[in-house]
Amino acid sequence: MVLSPPKASRRIQAIEVGSQLLMALVRHRQPMSLTTLAKAANMTPSKAHPYLASFGAVGLTEQDPVSGNYGLGPFSFQMGLVCLQQQNPIKLAIPEITSLAARIEQTVVLAVWGTHGPTVVYLGDSNRPIHVNLRPGSVMSMLGTATGQVFSAFLPVKLVETALARELKDEAVLAQNTSKSALQQHEATLAEVRQRGLARVEGFPIPGISAFSAPVFDNKQSLVLVITATGSSGSFDSSWNGPIARELQACAQTVSYRLGYAGK
Amino acid sequence: MVLSPPKASRRIQAIEVGSQLLMALVRHRQPMSLTTLAKAANMTPSKAHPYLASFGAVGLTEQDPVSGNYGLGPFSFQMGLVCLQQQNPIKLAIPEITSLAARIEQTVVLAVWGTHGPTVVYLGDSNRPIHVNLRPGSVMSMLGTATGQVFSAFLPVKLVETALARELKDEAVLAQNTSKSALQQHEATLAEVRQRGLARVEGFPIPGISAFSAPVFDNKQSLVLVITATGSSGSFDSSWNGPIARELQACAQTVSYRLGYAGK
Incomplete structure (x- = not known):
């Protein structure tokens, strides 16, 4: 059985595009530079950057102050822990x-x-x-x-x-x-x-x-x-x-x- | 010390708005109806719905086929597990x-x-x-x-x-x-x-x-x-x-x- 996607009429494209960055971070399992991360998500760094700024603002990602690499943030961890409890x-x-x-x-x-x-x-x-x-x-x-x-x-x-x-x-x-x-x-x-x-x-x-x-x-x-x-x-x-x-x-x-x- | 937010010049508003729904799900710790969830995120149900359709498409949320309630999805869990490993x-x-x-x-x-x-x-x-x-x-x-x-x-x-x-x-x-x-x-x-x-x-x-x-x-x-x-x-x-x-x-x-x- 193939699940059909939710009715496509009303969706928020930015969510689905931006999520490619989160998926790349999950696949890679460790922080990455902007260039590497953008490439892994099939984006240019300049396209990826504003998404990462917004993911960072809500804690879904975070940037290492020393290396500058992007990784998953504390809010991603909280979401996972709630899933684990359930x-x-x-x-x-x-x-x-x-x-x-x-x-x-x-x-x-x-x-x-x-x-x-x-x-x-x-x-x-x-x-x-x-x-x-x-x-x-x-x-x-x-x-x-x-x-x-x-x-x-x-x-x-x-x-x-x-x-x-x-x-x-x-x-x-x-x-x-x-x-x-x-x-x-x-x-x-x-x-x-x-x-x-x-x-x-x-x-x-x-x-x-x-x-x-x-x-x-x-x-x-x-x-x-x-x-x-x-x-x-x-x-x-x-x-x-x-x-x-x-x-x-x-x-x-x-x-x-x-x-x-x-x-x- | 108060951390200043990332430079606001280029951000993706949809990410930050939509994340309010994820945060409400984390706070609540269990699946919620569309109405309850939207309210917890200070949105109308009709505003929340397209975000949830897109979060659902990438697995950040999912809808229980029986109750219709929205909860965190399998991709949220994967993100949390990567954080746990790190x-x-x-x-x-x-x-x-x-x-x-x-x-x-x-x-x-x-x-x-x-x-x-x-x-x-x-x-x-x-x-x-x-x-x-x-x-x-x-x-x-x-x-x-x-x-x-x-x-x-x-x-x-x-x-x-x-x-x-x-x-x-x-x-x-x-x-x-x-x-x-x-x-x-x-x-x-x-x-x-x-x-x-x-x-x-x-x-x-x-x-x-x-x-x-x-x-x-x-x-x-x-x-x-x-x-x-x-x-x-x-x-x-x-x-x-x-x-x-x-x-x-x-x-x-x-x-x-x-x-x-x-x-x-």
Whole structure:
């Protein structure tokens, strides 16, 4: 879905032009000379200067008195801090996964790391609901599910080891979700998940159900959510470069960006 | 010192007018309806709307699709995160205390919490240098100095207790800096420091030298720096409402604001 811009009839061009300077400062991540900054924003220095004077007057930018370089100012910081305080990963992810579920026509599951491991907090249903017993509050296997594999691949090792040890002591979990061969190749699987940024299961642990899972990171570069697309294997394109994999990954990256993830 | 605004000859009025909307969103700390937001920025809704359309187009603001309320957008968050990454409390404080030292004509000392306790990292000298053995790297008494009292009053209790216990075992420190009566009234002193946001010593531990110290907090509401104004008791106005106390406090508040402190 492409978002259409707000109705263009009444806009303030100076805001949109001037913002190019702020965007260049964010991309560059450190103060720049007028010449460098103007160039990065596709302007001449003489065009950029009055914008910077006005951004400076409100604290969106500031000029270093020694070097003369322009950087983001104290008011930019205040805006970011207000955003940080309002940050709610689940609330932020819900509209994104609702739209993803409609686009790929598969069920989309949102999971967080709960006290008992990977825990479903939200289900975005499509027109093709899957008939599995999955609902908010469900705890998922670390070994057997794509969701669990993403948590296993990206959470701190200690946390993963503890959860895995507990899971391997739980006979019900074992019978339901894992096989000896799965356990043996577990490390290789996690290495692949880290490399691809995506986990996949096909017809296992639940016959006939496939899934992709992708990680969502926050501004501290920590895993905060796992988004999973899942459906009946017959209608689920499980190729690594298929539309489901790509759309899911784009969705997880959008949410990560919104949470301030700086990327790798 | 009042900073003069950038030369007004060439500015972009739309930036400065529109920023009033961003400032209202920062003050309010949560999304607002168009009517409420416009009012908070002293505009009519019809004047505010085109600004918000343009801020929205660049991600500085966004509109909640359900409530229709306007809030800060993902680009505001990115700007704040870049500021957070660039944050350097000492670098930020140095120009402020240099200017403070000139204004109050007293020595101004910047201290951080080091591995051995309150540690001087910078000295801003005035035209009236004091003749005490204080230089970057000096560790100051927790009990006997105004700097130490501010750390004692605002750091986590565990940290303070450990440092204080160590100090009380150190005979040299004890002989130099503390008296039995000082120790006895220590808790009362710290309560006063917390209440005033300012610590004061007069002619003690060093006869003839007085000092005020003020805390600097960061965006996590943690104490990160202590700024101390100190001088010969004869030329040092040590009244709680005198110019030195007021200027010092204003300086510490300015640095705190720049570090994202939300205030109390």
